[in-house]
Amino acid sequence: MSAAIFDVAVQKTVRSGGRCFELDVSFKTEAQRTVIYGPSGAGKSLTLQAIAGLLRPEQGRIAFQGQALFDASQGLNLPSRERAFGYLFQDYALFPYLNVRQNIAFGLQPRSWLNPRPAQDDAEVQRWLQAFELEAVAGQRPHELSGGQRQRTALARALVNKPRALLLDEPFAALDPDLRGRMRDELQALLDRIKIPMLMITHDPEDLARFGEASLLISAGGIQP
Numbered sequence: 001m002s003a004a005i006f007d008v009a010v011q012k013t014v015r016s017g018g019r020c021f022e023l024d025v026s027f028k029t030e031a032q033r034t035v036i037y038g039p040s041g042a043g044k045s046l047t048l049q050a051i052a053g054l055l056r057p058e059q060g061r062i063a064f065q066g067q068a069l070f071d072a073s074q075g076l077n078l079p080s081r082e083r084a085f086g087y088l089f090q091d092y093a094l095f096p097y098l099n100v101r102q103n104i105a106f107g108l109q110p111r112s113w114l115n116p117r118p119a120q121d122d123a124e125v126q127r128w129l130q131a132f133e134l135e136a137v138a139g140q141r142p143h144e145l146s147g148g149q150r151q152r153t154a155l156a157r158a159l160v161n162k163p164r165a166l167l168l169d170e171p172f173a174a175l176d177p178d179l180r181g182r183m184r185d186e187l188q189a190l191l192d193r194i195k196i197p198m199l200m201i202t203h204d205p206e207d208l209a210r211f212g213e214a215s216l217l218i219s220a221g222g223i224q225p
């Protein structure tokens with residue numbers, strides 16, 4: 001029997017301004033494309049951050065294709081970089097003072113001066129500039145881009161390091177409805193081409209219909225049965 005792509009069972013309590021939110025999510029998926037769907041404030045982003053290694057749960061375990069990434073009982077917490085996932089933030093989180101090419105190159109693993117980046121890394125940046133038709137705007141900064149170009153830049157940054165899986169936080173929420181449709185087509189074509197597992201969180205039923213080979217419903221911090 002093959003290992004699940006994602007096998008997650010974690011708990012975390014977050015507190016802010018006197019409020020307390022309990023995340024207690026547990027799911028296992030064998031699908032290449034999984035969508036976690038739920039309302040605002042349900043705990044979607046916290047779940048994705050825990051899987052990416054950006055948020056440390058208090059309890060539980062996270063495994064990817066049979067490899068443990070986090071295991072509280074064993075004190076294991078693989079750093080985000082070693083998990084090697086491509087992460088697309090809801091607001092894209094592009095660096096405003098870096099141009100498109102530099103933003104994409106930022107996704108590459110940092111290397112020391114003793115171990116400089118090989119030339120093929122620049123070829124990788126070039127490859128994604130071409131793939132997403134960003135060459136013409138490669139020297140422009142995020143505020144000089146359209147919404148679609150910003151999203152493609154962020155996706156290119158997530159992909160340039162050849163991630164083992166793509167984690168997408170509301171990838172289309174910042175786009176107007178027209179563009180949303182087009183970018184969904186683009187993502188679908190991309191996933192068909194690169195064939196890496198994808199985990200998406202969204203509150204948009206259209207995303208669920210389109211990408212939810214497996215779908216999970218989350219509300220009030222937990223996955224619903």
Ligand SMILES: Nc1ncnc2c1ncn2[C@@H]1O[C@H](COP(=O)(O)OP(=O)(O)OP(=O)(O)O)[C@@H](O)[C@H]1O
Nearest residue numbers: 014015016021039040041042043044045046047203
């Ligand atoms: N860093 C944090 N510190 C404290 N509380 C947080 C933190 N991040 C999120 N929360 C709280 O945890 C709850 C779940 O947040 P989360 O961002 O996971 O929701 P979400 O389902 O992704 O919502 P949305 O669709 O609006 O992005 C919310 O009540 C939020 O206020």
